[in-house]
Amino acid sequence: MSRVTMSCSSPITTVCKPVTPPVGASLEVIVLFYQKHNLAYLNEQIEQFHRKHSLNDAIHYAALAINQNEKRFSHQRRLKRNALNKAKKLLVGVEGHLNACLSFDDLHKLLVDLFSPVSGLGPLYIYDTALRLGAYLKLNPQHVYLHAGTRVGARALSLDISGEMLEASDFPKSVQVLAPHEIEDFLCIYKAYFST
Numbered sequence: 596m597s598r599v600t601m602s603c604s605s606p607i608t609t610v611c612k613p614v615t616p617p618v619g620a621s622l623e624v625i626v627l628f629y630q631k632h633n634l635a636y637l638n639e640q641i642e643q644f645h646r647k648h649s650l651n652d653a654i655h656y657a658a659l660a661i662n663q664n665e666k667r668f669s670h671q672r673r674l675k676r677n678a679l680n681k682a683k684k685l686l687v688g689v690e691g692h693l694n695a696c697l698s699f700d701d702l703h704k705l706l707v708d709l710f711s712p713v714s715g716l717g718p719l720y721i722y723d724t725a726l727r728l729g730a731y732l733k734l735n736p737q738h739v740y741l742h743a744g745t746r747v748g749a750r751a752l753s754l755d756i757s758g759e760m761l762e763a764s765d766f767p768k769s770v771q772v773l774a775p776h777e778i779e780d781f782l783c784i785y786k787a788y789f790s791t
Contacts, residue, residue, distance in 0.1 A: 613784050622752075623769035625788050629781045630773075637780045640668075644730035650690055653731035657724045658683035671720060678715035682724070685709050699725065699734040718742035726776060736775045738762060739782070748782030751789035 614632040616625050643663055647653040656662070659679050660671040667674075686693070689709060696702040703725040710716040710724075719742045729735060738760040741749060749756045754765055763775050773781055 613788065616785075616788055620788065621769070622767055622789065625785050626769050626772065626781065629785055633780070633784055634777060637777065641726070641730045641776075644727040645733075647731050650693060650728075650731060651687070653728055654683065654686045654690065654693075657727035657731075658686050660720070660723070668723070671723065674720060675715050678713055681713050682710060682716055682720075685713070686724075686728075693728060693732065696732065696734060699729050699736045700738070702729055702732065702734055703736075703740065719744070722779070736779070739766070739775045739778045744783035744786065745779050748786035748789065751786055 614628050616628045620628075640662070644653055644657065647656065659682075660668050660674060662668065686709070689705065692705060693702065696705060703722070706721045706725050706728075710721055718740075722740050722742055726736065739745065739749075739762070740760050741756055741758070746756050749761060752767065752770075754761060763771055763773075763778060766778060770778055770781070
């Protein structure tokens with residue numbers, strides 16, 4: 596998992612907003628804006644989960660979508676508390692299965708199956724929870740998963756969004772400098788600035 600040392604100007608409890616690139620900026624410039632202004636936030640969040648003392652500890656924070664200060668990650672602030680509590684209970688019940696996952700894909704599929712019956716837990720929550728637990732379990736995404744925000748960004752880049760995920764190699768070369776989980780984040784944050 597790649598790390599950067601720069602720090603984002605917004606606190607860890609809020610999602611970094613896009614820094615407006617110049618009008619007509621190339622995709623390469625938009626990627627540079629993301630790397631300079633937003634990537635540290637993602638890496639800091641991942642590092643928080645990488646450093647958890649136990650899987651049970653990681654489950655608590657990931658399921659409830661909270662940071663180390665017990666504050667809800669802002670892009671998941673609308674999720675209902677009872678749905679998050681159900682997610683935590685379900686995750687605790689499959690702790691052994693989480694440990695048995697050999698890849699991020701395995702982990703993501705497990706969470707899709709686990710959370711499908713829970714009302715209010717959509718694809719973005721599932722992906723984010725898998726990313727956070729994956730950070731603890733040392734399982735990195737090898738593909739770019741498509742959910743609402745990433746699908747819009749991928750469509751703006753004229754990519755085929757009919758599937759559940761894309762390969763990093765499907766993206767323009769200027770985007771391929773990012774790891775798959777970074778591409779996911781980039782698409783969500785900067786999708787409005789892509790020109791087709």
